[in-house]
Amino acid sequence: MSDAPRVVLDPTSERSPAQRPRLPRLDSLDGRTVGLLDISKPRGDLFLDRLEQRLRERGAKVERFRKPTFTKPAPLDLRQEIATRCDAVIEALAD
Amino acid sequence: MSPSSRPPLPSGLVAFVKRDCPTCTLVAPVLAQLAKQVQLSVYTQDDPGFPDGLDPLDDTSLEMSWHHRIEAVPTLLRSEDGREQQRAVGWQRADWEALSGVAGLGPGLPAARPGCGSRSVDPELAPKLAARFGAAKLRSRRVEIASGEDEIEALQARGWSDGLPLVPPTEERVLAMLEGTSRAPDEVLAVVPPDLVECSVEKVAINAVMAGCKPEYLPVVLAALEAACTDAFNMHGLLATTMPAGPVIVVNGPIRRRIGMNSGRNVFGQGNRANLAIGRALQLVIRNVGGGRPGEVDRATHGNPGKLSFCFAEDEEGSPWEPLAETLGARPGADVVTLFPGEGPRCIVDQLSRDPESLARSFAANLRTLHHPKLVLAFEALLAVGPEHGRVFREAGWSRRQLADRLHELLLIPGRELVRGAGGIAEGLPESVRDATLPKFRPGGIHLVHCGGGAGLFSAIIGGWVAGEMGSQTVLREIRP
Numbered sequence: 205m206s207d208a209p210r211v212v213l214d215p216t217s218e219r220s221p222a223q224r225p226r227l228p229r230l231d232s233l234d235g236r237t238v239g240l241l242d243i244s245k246p247r248g249d250l251f252l253d254r255l256e257q258r259l260r261e262r263g264a265k266v267e268r269f270r271k272p273t274f275t276k277p278a279p280l281d282l283r284q285e286i287a288t289r290c291d292a293v294i295e296a297l298a299d
Numbered sequence: 300m301s302p303s304s305r306p307p308l309p310s311g312l313v314a315f316v317k318r319d320c321p322t323c324t325l326v327a328p329v330l331a332q333l334a335k336q337v338q339l340s341v342y343t344q345d346d347p348g349f350p351d352g353l354d355p356l357d358d359t360s361l362e363m364s365w366h367h368r369i370e371a372v373p374t375l376l377r378s379e380d381g382r383e384q385q386r387a388v389g390w391q392r393a394d395w396e397a398l399s400g401v402a403g404l405g406p407g408l409p410a411a412r413p414g415c416g417s418r419s420v421d422p423e424l425a426p427k428l429a430a431r432f433g434a435a436k437l438r439s440r441r442v443e444i445a446s447g448e449d450e451i452e453a454l455q456a457r458g459w460s461d462g463l464p465l466v467p468p469t470e471e472r473v474l475a476m477l478e479g480t481s482r483a484p485d486e487v488l489a490v491v492p493p494d495l496v497e498c499s500v501e502k503v504a505i506n507a508v509m510a511g512c513k514p515e516y517l518p519v520v521l522a523a524l525e526a527a528c529t530d531a532f533n534m535h536g537l538l539a540t541t542m543p544a545g546p547v548i549v550v551n552g553p554i555r556r557r558i559g560m561n562s563g564r565n566v567f568g569q570g571n572r573a574n575l576a577i578g579r580a581l582q583l584v585i586r587n588v589g590g591g592r593p594g595e596v597d598r599a600t601h602g603n604p605g606k607l608s609f610c611f612a613e614d615e616e617g618s619p620w621e622p623l624a625e626t627l628g629a630r631p632g633a634d635v636v637t638l639f640p641g642e643g644p645r646c647i648v649d650q651l652s653r654d655p656e657s658l659a660r661s662f663a664a665n666l667r668t669l670h671h672p673k674l675v676l677a678f679e680a681l682l683a684v685g686p687e688h689g690r691v692f693r694e695a696g697w698s699r700r701q702l703a704d705r706l707h708e709l710l711l712i713p714g715r716e717l718v719r720g721a722g723g724i725a726e727g728l729p730e731s732v733r734d735a736t737l738p739k740f741r742p743g744g745i746h747l748v749h750c751g752g753g754a755g756l757f758s759a760i761i762g763g764w765v766a767g768e769m770g771s772q773t774v775l776r777e778i779r780p
Contacts, residue, residue: 210450213468214440215459215505215587217496 230292233264239290241278242270248296255294305366307381311338312399315364315374318349320415323373326390327351329405336401344372344418364419365428371414375399389414426471434470436484437501454509459587461579461607465509476504479514480521481780488521489528491589492535493596498524498588503580506587510580510608515558516573518778519636520580523548523610526638526776527581533771537640537764538591543603544764544771547641547681548578548610549748551624552634554778555612562612564752566683567605567644567759578608603643611750617686618749619693626699627746627775634778639681639746640771644759649688655695658688659702662758663709667739669762673717673727675737679744679773681761682706685751688758699747710739741766746773 230236238259240252256266267289271278278286286293314330316323327350333339334353342358343349358364367376367383377385377398387394390412395404419428444453444467454465466472477484477500484501491498500521507520527534527546537544550560561571569575585591593599599606615622624635647665652658662682670678684692692702714732721727728737744766751757764770 210444210467211441211470212444212450212454213437213470213473213501213505214442215468215502215509215583217494217502217588217590218440219494219496219590 233259233262233292235263235265236291237265237267237289239267239269239286239293241286241293241295242268243274243278243295243297244271245274245297252294252296255296306363308363308367308376308378308383309338309340310378310380311340313376313378314339314341315344315358315367315369315376315417316341316350316355316372317344317415317418318346320372322390322412322414323350325408325412326373326405327353329390329395329408332404333399333401337399361419361424361428362432364417365432369417370420372417373414374417426475429474430469430471433474437470437473438485438499439473439501439505458592459509459583461582461586463607465583466511468505468508472508473501473504476508476512476514476517477501479504479517482521489524491524491528491584492591493538494588494590496588496590498528498584502588503584506583507576507580510583511572511576512580513558513572513576516577516580518634518780519548519550519554519558519577520584522636522776522778523577523581523638524584526636526774527585529774531772532638532640532774534585534589534591535596537771538585538589538597540764541598541600542764543599543601543606543642544640544762545603545606545609545642546578546581547605547639547761548581549623549637549639549681550577550610550612550635550778551615551622551629551637552632552778554634555615560612562614562750566611566614566750566752567609574610574612575608578605578610581610582606582608605641605643609641609643613748614686614750617689617753619689619697620699620747620749623746623748624775627773629775629777636776636778637746638774638776639679639761640763640773641681641761642764644683644761647758647760648756649758650756653691655692655697655702656705658691659705660709663706665760666706666710666745667712669739669760671726673721673724675712675717675728675739676741677765679740679746679763679766681746681748681763683748683750683759683761685755685757685759686749686753687756689749703743703745703747706745707738707740707742711736712739 242248242252259266269286330341330350330353341353341355342363343355344358344364347357371388375387375395375398376383385398387398392404392410396402444450450467451464482500486500487497489498503521503524507517526532558573560573591597613623624637625631629635649661652661669680714735717728718730718733719725719727
């Protein structure tokens with residue numbers, strides 16, 4: 205197969221956007237679980253430590269996650285774990 | 300196609316040639332002769348320098364050849380105001396002279412020589428050209444599938460599927476599908492429930508591709524959608540009901556054979572592409588264009604597997620009777636879809652009856668139980684008579700009408716058997732009907748269709764849901780090419 209983008213025609217009434225819509229933003233962090241994903245870049249942990257502290261001050265629960273390597277997309281299991289356990293996620297790029 | 304997307308022809312004579320064609324090489328001097336006397340434009344498909352000295356126009360992209368449907372070279376056209384007036388294909392001295400008004404063309408050449416295939420119809424190039432030049436007429440939104448995303452999974456993830464994998468509706472495939480009808484892609488043919496969305500031929504073609512249709516099935520899908528989206532058929536109600544029914548498509552007419560539909564063995568089952576893809580395409584249009592999805596507007600308690608696809612042809616050739624569509628008012632011999640709001644089929648076994656009265660009684664006894672033995676007049680039924688049962692009526696000379704009338708009589712039920720509490724069953728009709736006699740079906744409420752394999756003394760009942768103006772009526776639509 206060539207590298208040309210694969211394009212299909214929309215079979216719907218085109219009333220909703222072609223891309224999957226984002227989830228609605230959280231109204232409040234109180235009691236919600238926020239996942240912090242460290243992509244394994246240097247010093248990402250420093251940034252996330254500080255974020256965790258600030259989030260806990262605002263009443264959020266925090267779960268920490270870490271990608272095995274920043275060079276590849278997060279493994280499916282990790283993504284599913286985050287989606288299952290968290291209401292929101294913050295990904296630290298760092299460097 | 301909109302006129303604006305087709306590049307106009309230059310005025311005067313227009314020739315299409317390629318160097319690779321011996322006939323084109325042969326007529327190169329004729330073209331030179333014409334160029335001296337009349338206005339001539341030459342489009343060349345392969346070598347932009349051919350024919351020498353004639354200042355040819357480069358059509359190596361084949362855009363002009365494709366748009367003007369050149370099938371062989373040389374082709375000579377006469378054009379006025381950008382529109383073709385006349386065309387000659389291959390070398391024919393008489394035709395070329397008549398078309399150009401120039402006498403004495405090509406002295407020394409044979410009077411005629413056939414041309415070669417145009418590069419624009421080369422089987423390897425044609426689908427790509429169709430996508431490149433024809434795609435402009437497609438109005439639907441383009442959805443890009445990300446690199447690394449599996450295309451089958453991508454279609455599923457967007458919610459377009461009925462649960463089974465879909466064929467990706469690429470521009471090439473949709474354009475090929477549209478070749479199956481003479482109707483314009485932008486023609487609006489129905490307002491599809493439940494969202495009441497105007498649906499174009501193009502949207503149907505996209506869903507037909509996804510369903511696995513071949514282009515020759517498309518006219519049947521279009522007619523089925525038109526029938527489904529009538530007030531009489533009431534697709535919205537049929538979709539929304541908690542009952543298990545969905546649209547059942549019966550096809551009559553010569554098109555059944557032409558597109559390879561099944562009316563015989565395993566007629567309601569798996570294995571025939573036309574039957575399955577046509578029924579699936581209709582349901583996909585209702586899902587994707589109309590927005591009718593299970594759990595949303597579709598509130599079926601159980602549904603039935605036929606809601607994926609339920610479409611079959613009548614066995615007209617082996618039938619003791621005239622076709623179903625004809626009895627419902629269709630023109631004899633026409634290609635017609637009949638839409639019946641039906642649930643899954645249920646078998647009637649009778650291996651012993653050899654006279655029509657006995658067999659009619661078997662049918663009636665089974666029909667009595669449709670939905671509930673104590674509920675009457677609310678429903679219709681499609682009674683699929685198998686060939687071995689059909690033979691009993693043929694040999695006895697029973698017409699379709701005779702059988703239907705007899706079933707009606709046999710299904711006149713005393714009110715005392717129907718009232719609430721009768722038989723120890725709370726379900727039933729109000730006490731007020733106790734002294735009445737009521738028919739199970741209103742007159743004309745049993746539709747006979749002849750189909751199935753040649754072995755097996757069986758027939759089948761396909762039950763409806765709420766019939767008549769309060770619910771869904773059986774609807775016919777003639778299939779247009």
